Amino acid sequence: MRSLICVSVTFVLLFMGSSGQSRVKLTNDLNGTASTKCQDMQSKFKQYQDVCKTINENRKLQINIYEALTRNLQLNNSHSQNTIIEHSKTILSKSDLIHKCELESSNKELKLCSLEKTLNSTQIQLSHSNEAIVNITSLNRLLKSELSDQKTKVEEQILAIDELTKLLNTEQIKVRKLNQVNGIQQAELTDSRIRIGALQATAIQSTATIEALNQQIIELKSQLDSRNENIKNLNAIVEGYSSCCKASSCVSFGASNNVHVVKVDGVDEPFEVLCNSQLAGNGWTVIQRRINGELDFYRNWNDYKKGFGSPSGEFFIGLERLYHMTKDTPHQLYIWLEDFNNISKYASFDDFKVASEQQAYALLSLGKHKGTTRNAMRVNTGQKFTTYDRDNDADEINNCAERLHGAWWYDHCGFSNLNGVYKHADLDVDPVNQGIFWVDERFHDADYSLKSVLMMIRPKD
Ligand SMILES: *[C@@H]1O[C@H](CO)[C@@H](O)[C@H](O)[C@H]1NC(C)=O
Ligand SMILES: *[C@@H]1O[C@H](CO)[C@@H](O)[C@H](O)[C@H]1NC(C)=O
Ligand SMILES: *[C@@H]1O[C@H](CO)[C@@H](O)[C@H](O)[C@H]1NC(C)=O
Ligand SMILES: *[C@@H]1O[C@H](CO)[C@@H](O)[C@H](O)[C@H]1NC(C)=O
Numbered sequence: 001m002r003s004l005i006c007v008s009v010t011f012v013l014l015f016m017g018s019s020g021q022s023r024v025k026l027t028n029d030l031n032g033t034a035s036t037k038c039q040d041m042q043s044k045f046k047q048y049q050d051v052c053k054t055i056n057e058n059r060k061l062q063i064n065i066y067e068a069l070t071r072n073l074q075l076n077n078s079h080s081q082n083t084i085i086e087h088s089k090t091i092l093s094k095s096d097l098i099h100k101c102e103l104e105s106s107n108k109e110l111k112l113c114s115l116e117k118t119l120n121s122t123q124i125q126l127s128h129s130n131e132a133i134v135n136i137t138s139l140n141r142l143l144k145s146e147l148s149d150q151k152t153k154v155e156e157q158i159l160a161i162d163e164l165t166k167l168l169n170t171e172q173i174k175v176r177k178l179n180q181v182n183g184i185q186q187a188e189l190t191d192s193r194i195r196i197g198a199l200q201a202t203a204i205q206s207t208a209t210i211e212a213l214n215q216q217i218i219e220l221k222s223q224l225d226s227r228n229e230n231i232k233n234l235n236a237i238v239e240g241y242s243s244c245c246k247a248s249s250c251v252s253f254g255a256s257n258n259v260h261v262v263k264v265d266g267v268d269e270p271f272e273v274l275c276n277s278q279l280a281g282n283g284w285t286v287i288q289r290r291i292n293g294e295l296d297f298y299r300n301w302n303d304y305k306k307g308f309g310s311p312s313g314e315f316f317i318g319l320e321r322l323y324h325m326t327k328d329t330p331h332q333l334y335i336w337l338e339d340f341n342n343i344s345k346y347a348s349f350d351d352f353k354v355a356s357e358q359q360a361y362a363l364l365s366l367g368k369h370k371g372t373t374r375n376a377m378r379v380n381t382g383q384k385f386t387t388y389d390r391d392n393d394a395d396e397i398n399n400c401a402e403r404l405h406g407a408w409w410y411d412h413c414g415f416s417n418l419n420g421v422y423k424h425a426d427l428d429v430d431p432v433n434q435g436i437f438w439v440d441e442r443f444h445d446a447d448y449s450l451k452s453v454l455m456m457i458r459p460k461d
């Protein structure tokens with residue numbers, strides 16, 4: 001800063017020096033003042049520089065000292081840390097020793113205490129033993145005196161025994177005589193024993209015979225029971241037949257899920273029907289049932305005409321009966337389907353009517369469709385019934401009954417086959433589609449064979 005002031009003053013003087021004579025004196029004066037001032041300043045500056053230098057040197061010295069101190073301090077620090085660590089180690093080991101010593105001494109104290117206890121109990125035992133010895137010694141004395149008493153008593157008894165022995169001898173002679181008599185009696189006894197043994201053997205045999213007879217009685221009883229059961233069943237059926245003439249459908253039996261007998265106009269004999277009130281209200285007569293594949297449904301015209309199977313298992317009621325049941329009374333049809341995941345659907349129709357045999361039992365009408373599955377029988381309406389031996393379908397090349405291995409109101413051959421082949425766990429694709437199928441793209445296709453099917457009818461309200 002000071003050297004800068006000096007330069008700028010010199011510059012002003014130079015500038016002023018270049019402007020005219022009249023100002024030369026003033027300039028000289030100024031020049032003089034300025035140069036002395038500048039010299040002053042320069043010397044002062046030098047002084048300052050010197051001071052600066054000494055300060056700087058002092059500073060360096062101090063830094064060196066500081067560094068040396070710091071180094072010393074650090075050295076002393078690490079040294080004292082080590083010393084502290086060593087000391088603390090020593091202290092720790094000593095305190096360990098003290099702890100051990102304490103433990104040992106407390107152990108020793110414990111031992112001492114237990115030894116004292118033992119000693120005390122031993123002393124007590126000793127005093128007890130002493131007492132016992134004194135007691136035994138006195139007892140001994142007592143026993144000794146008693147023993148001598150007993151001795152004299154025994155001696156007296158020996159004398160008595162001697163006398164008794166003599167008496168015994170005379171008695172023995174008497175006994176020997178009696179024994180001779182006894183021998184004869186014993187022979188008789190043995191004889192009796194043999195007889196008793198024989199009687200016992202007979203008794204055992206008789207027991208076995210009685211047991212066998214008991215077994216026979218039990219068997220006969222169970223036979224009798226099962227016959228009684230049969231008679232009861234027959235009675236029920238007979239009763240059913242005798243009261244049947246009043247009933248022409250399951251409507252007469254209300255909330256029933258049992259087998260009943262009905263008499264339908266036009267059908268000669270009364271027949272058994274299965275009623276259902278579980279799926280869609282009371283009064284439904286089941287006309288077809290597939291539940292487990294126990295029955296072959298690939299049958300001829302005559303079988304489908306007359307019906308087959310049993311109302312308590314799988315069956316088809318028969319086309320001739322269906323014709324007469326639906327001939328004069330309008331009927332509803334209810335079809336229930338269940339797959340192997342136990343998912344069930346239904347389709348119901350409000351005007352089910354089957355034609356006569358002359359018209360090949362044609363499906364005259366189905367009526368309006370309702371339900372949780374689509375109407376897969378739409379194309380069957382108006383179609384005649386076809387079996388493998390009676391081709392009435394609309395397909396000119398195939399017999400659809402043969403092709404789908406069933407019997408139905410086939411057209412070309414259609415989207416339903418409820419009399420098809422029962423496949424026991426059909427979750428796979430059926431390449432020939434001969435199973436029990438009902439085509440509904442939201443449920444199953446023709447390659448899925450259903451687990452259960454129920455077809456039932458009820459007179460329209
Ligand atoms: C100013 O002074 C210096 C010496 O002090 C001298 O040499 C110089 O000639 C002077 N300048 C003028 C213009 O008088
Ligand atoms: C470091 O210790 C030495 C001796 O052990 C001693 O002379 C010196 O003064 C100590 N330094 C400091 C900074 O305490
Ligand atoms: C042993 O007996 C003495 C005197 O009878 C008693 O003072 C002491 O407490 C006893 N010691 C123990 C451990 O029971
Ligand atoms: C010794 O005999 C006395 C008196 O009969 C009895 O009280 C005591 O328990 C006996 N001592 C022993 C150790 O049997």
Ligand SMILES: *[C@@H]1O[C@H](CO)[C@@H](O)[C@H](O)[C@H]1NC(C)=O
Binds near residue numbers: 340341342
């Ligand atoms: C279907 O129901 C039957 C009888 O209730 C049962 O045994 C079977 O495990 C069920 N199957 C499935 C896939 O839920």
